[in-house]
Every structure is written in C-alpha cells, then in structure tokens.
Amino acid sequence: MEEFRKEVLVSSEEIEKKVKELGEEITKDYQGKELMLVGILKGAAIFMADLARNIKIPVTMDFMAVSSYGNSTKSSGVVRIIKDLDSNVEGKHILIVEDIIDTGLTLGYLTDNLKKRGASSVRICTLLDKPERRKVNVPVDYRGFVIPDEFVVGYGIDYAEKYRNLPDIFSIEESCD
Numbered sequence: 001m002e003e004f005r006k007e008v009l010v011s012s013e014e015i016e017k018k019v020k021e022l023g024e025e026i027t028k029d030y031q032g033k034e035l036m037l038v039g040i041l042k043g044a045a046i047f048m049a050d051l052a053r054n055i056k057i058p059v060t061m062d063f064m065a066v067s068s069y070g071n072s073t074k075s076s077g078v079v080r081i082i083k084d085l086d087s088n089v090e091g092k093h094i095l096i097v098e099d100i101i102d103t104g105l106t107l108g109y110l111t112d113n114l115k116k117r118g119a120s121s122v123r124i125c126t127l128l129d130k131p132e133r134r135k136v137n138v139p140v141d142y143r144g145f146v147i148p149d150e151f152v153v154g155y156g157i158d159y160a161e162k163y164r165n166l167p168d169i170f171s172i173e174e175s176c177d
C-alpha cells in the first residue's frame with residue numbers, strides 16, 4: 001500500500017463482534033421465514049461468508065455482481081449487472097448483503113430491481129454506511145458501522161481490485177510525497 005497513507009478505521013476484532021450481533025438480530029427477525037441472502041460481489045463476499053455463519057436459521061444464498069466504480073474511487077453513476085442471480089426470488093424474503101453504501105446508487109437500483117421480480121420483502125444489510133455521500137435515499141435495515149467520508153479498503157473492499165484480503169478496514173489517502 002505504498003502509494004497511500006493508510007489508517008485502521010475498523011479492526012478485525014470490531015468487525016467480528018459486529019457481525020455476530022447482526023447475525024443474532026437477523027436470526028430473531030426471520031424466525032419461521034424463508035430467507036434468501038443475496039450477496040453483492042465482489043465487495044460483500046467476505047462479509048457474506050462471515051454473516052451467513054452467524055445466522056442460525058436455514059438460509060439460501062445467491063450472488064449478484066453489479067459494478068459502478070470500475071477502477072476508480074468515484075462512482076460512474078451507471079449501474080451495470082455483470083452477474084445475475086441463479087434463482088427466482090418470487091415469494092422469497094430477500095436480504096441484500098453489502099459491504100458498503102456510499103452514494104446509494106448501487107442499492108437503489110438493486111432494491112427496485114428485486115422488488116419488481118416479485119420478492120415478498122427486500123431488506124438491506126450493510127457492514128459500512130457512509131451517509132455523507134448519499135445521492136439516492138435507501139432504507140438500511142441492518143447496519144454495521146457508520147463511517148466518515150473517506151475511501152476505504154479491506155475485508156472484501158477494494159481499490160482497483162487490490163486490498164480485499166486485508167482483515168481490517170483501512171481508510172486510504174493518496175500521499176503527498
């Protein structure tokens with residue numbers, strides 16, 4: 001990460017504790033319901049894997065890939081489906097699992113899209129929420145951490161496809177030297 005100044009924003013220990021709490025809350029709320037977790041690739045892959053193991057009711061899991069950032073730190077504003085779900089969501093309770101909500105463009109598009117397919121309910125679980133940057137208002141049902149307006153990497157989240165494997169979440173800033 002030599003091209004950046006970096007700082008731990010959320011440690012792996014804090015993440016682990018929060019993911020457990022979110023899992024407990026989701027377990028309680030979806031008792032007796034058929035829950036389908038929809039992870040948004042690639043950023044949410046690591047969060048999805050940890051969260052799913054902290055949910056103690058049977059769930060199904062599917063994934064979508066939607067990209068608006070490409071290799072940039074700025075959203076292009078155009079949401080593109082790269083990989084669609086394998087399964088039908090009609091009549092299912094969907095919980096979208098995201099790593100981060102920034103402008104809200106990705107999730108605004110996705111919630112509309114899944115509701116139109118006839119899901120019984122569509123809720124959102126995000127590990128990180130950066131509310132200062134919101135352009136589209138999306139209702140967040142389960143939220144891990146509210147973070148300041150800083151570009152972050154780690155625990156699945158990338159900059160130009162790098163740093164997803166870092167166990168902690170870092171904020172990064174281009175260094176001046």
Ligand SMILES: O=P(O)(O)OC[C@H]1O[C@H](OP(=O)(O)OP(=O)(O)O)[C@H](O)[C@@H]1O
Nearest residue numbers: 041042043067068069102103104105106
């Ligand atoms: O609220 P927004 O401004 O739309 O930003 C949030 C989205 O951007 C990132 O995905 P990205 O498009 O970078 O794909 P990736 O998950 O493969 O990194 C992130 O994982 C969210 O899906």
Ligand code: HPA
Nearest residue numbers: 102150151152153157158
């Ligand atoms: O802060 C961020 N980091 C990486 N990807 C992102 N996509 C939206 N916001 C971010």
Ligand SMILES: [Mg+2]
Nearest residue numbers: 043069158159
């Ligand atoms: Mg990305």
